[in-house]
Amino acid sequence: MPDPFSDTSSGRLVAEQMPGDNAPAMSVSELSSALKRMVEGEFGHVRLRGEISGWKRAASGHAYLCLKDADAVIDGVIWRGAAAALPFAAQDGIEVIATGKLTIYPGRSKYQIVIERMELAGEGALMALFEKLKAKLAGEGLFDAARKKPLPHMPRTIGVVTSPTGAVIRDILHRLGDRFPSHVLVWPVKVQGEGAAAEVAAAVQGFNALPEDGPIRRPDLLIVARGGGSIEDLWAFNEEIAVRAVANSDIPVISAVGHETDTSLCDFAADLRAPTPTAAAEIAVPVLADVRHTVATLAHRTERCVRRYHERAGERLAALVRVLPRRDALLGPQRQKMDDLAGRLDRALERRVTLARARLDRDAGALRPAVLDQLIATAKHRFEGASRLLDSVNPDNLLERGYVRVGAKASGKVVTTVAEAQAAGAITLQFRDGPVDARVERAAGKSYTAVKPEQPSLL
CATH class of the missing domain: 3.40.50.2300 (Response regulator)
Structure with a gap:
């Protein structure tokens, strides 16, 4: 029987099922599925101790990481529900114990652990996480003394x-x-x-x-x-x-x-x-009793300070009173000066009265009846002359001599030229015994010549 894995079969172009061949070709998916069943069947729940590396939380809420020790590394995944229930904030460098199920991800033919629970690997790992987080927050300045606020007293x-x-x-x-x-x-x-x-x-x-x-x-x-x-x-x-x-x-x-x-x-x-x-x-x-004692002590000290201040102020006032001059010594010169000024005032008033009386006597002697009559006659003559002048310039007096005063009827303004009369149209003629309304008319081809009236002589 020819060996299907011998070199003699390597020259075939198309794969064929050989007689006695008990190793039929498998697809990649079939192999991955078989390996997945074998791994999951052989390894149920396992607990792995290792250091977190490459921690990453996806937008979906799932978390992906690697667990490693000195010689090996394995991928891990934590589904969203388990990731939300972690009792600590996972991060790189923390040693943990992960409990989960070993499986194979067929898409990449890689085995990984699906972590259901993850805990810190003892208090040493917890202290390492403590120190790491402490260093991080301290580096941000959260522990600086400058940030500390004073506490209220009460x-x-x-x-x-x-x-x-x-x-x-x-x-x-x-x-x-x-x-x-x-x-x-x-x-x-x-x-x-x-x-x-x-x-x-x-x-x-x-x-x-x-x-x-x-x-x-x-x-x-x-x-x-x-x-x-x-x-x-x-x-x-x-x-x-x-x-x-x-x-x-x-x-x-x-x-x-x-x-x-x-x-x-x-x-x-x-x-x-x-x-x-x-x-x-x-x-x-x-302590409330201490506060009350402090308040009472401060009140007593305040009272003593006020009383002492009052006593010292009294002492200073008494000392100042002793060095001040007496009232009579202070006011004596002013009193004497006032008496002197009062005497001088009496004499000055008396002299002013005497001078005024002499002036009155002198002016009274000059006011004789003959002088007064002469002043009155002069004033009367001047008054009569002014009256005659006023009568001579009175325009109404000219009306007694046959003159007429012409005025515009609408405005009452005096008309002195032909043009003004034509412009006014309606005029008023003021005679000696009253006014008469008139209308200005102009014949065709004729013109008017303004005649200048005689000026009356003034008396």
Whole structure:
């Protein structure tokens, strides 16, 4: 039987089924499907430990990555639902343990793992992620001291972001009640597990969004608090969404996450870190008794200062009074000068009266009857001459001598020329005993010659 795989068959141009040939030709798809069934049947759910590389989230929500160790690499895919449920923000360089099903992608003939769950590979990997995220946010300046805001001395309203059922909120309220009873607003959130970081961020942003004059007063101070636990328990306060919300808060924030030895990234982003939630309440408000004592002390010091100031002012006034001159010594020269001026005024008035009386006597002697008669006769003669002149220039007197005054009927204006009479048309003739209306007419071929009247002589 000829061997179908021997060199003697290599010279055939067209492939043919040879007798005894038990290896029929397979399509690429058939081979890929067979391999896929074999791999998926042999390897069900597997757990792989490796470092994430090439992390990429598609627009569809699916995530693609590679898991690698020192000697090998395998592709991985996380479908959208599983990717949304990841308990941490995946990124390159993080060592994880991925649980999923091994399969083959026929389109590229590559085997890959479909990851259903992915966890950090122990606390070491979690700390590596912590340090990596810390370095990233620090590089953006979120932890800079220049960003820190001063805390209000006596906040009227305090906002607390924590679980409403844990011991943390009871400790905070109890401590505030002992030290300085304040108005407290609690925004309940999950402090552990899936979605906790998003709720913490939403609470901080929600407090900041409250209007200052709204029905719910905007807090003057925020406390983000949680009890102690492992780094995994506190991880919600290390996630980027929560850290950025705390760093960007316009309201001052005290971070009180865990116990004194616990540290979260929210502690670095907050304006002040408290070692415990109870310590945060102590930092937030002063002791009421201390405030009252301080106020009383300041009031007593103020009273003493006012009294001392009054006493010193009295002493200075008394000293000034002693060095001031007496009233008589101060006013004596002015009194004497006033008496002198009063005497001079009396004498001046008396002299003015004497001079005025002499002038009156002199002028009265000049007013004799003969002089007055002469003045009256002169004035009468001047008056009569002026009256005669006025009569001579009065135009109405000319009418008594036969003259007529011509005026335009419409305007009443005196007419002195033929042209003005023709232009007026209707005229008024003023005679000695009254006016007469007349109309100007002109015969054909005739002209008028204006005759200039005699001017009366003035008497």
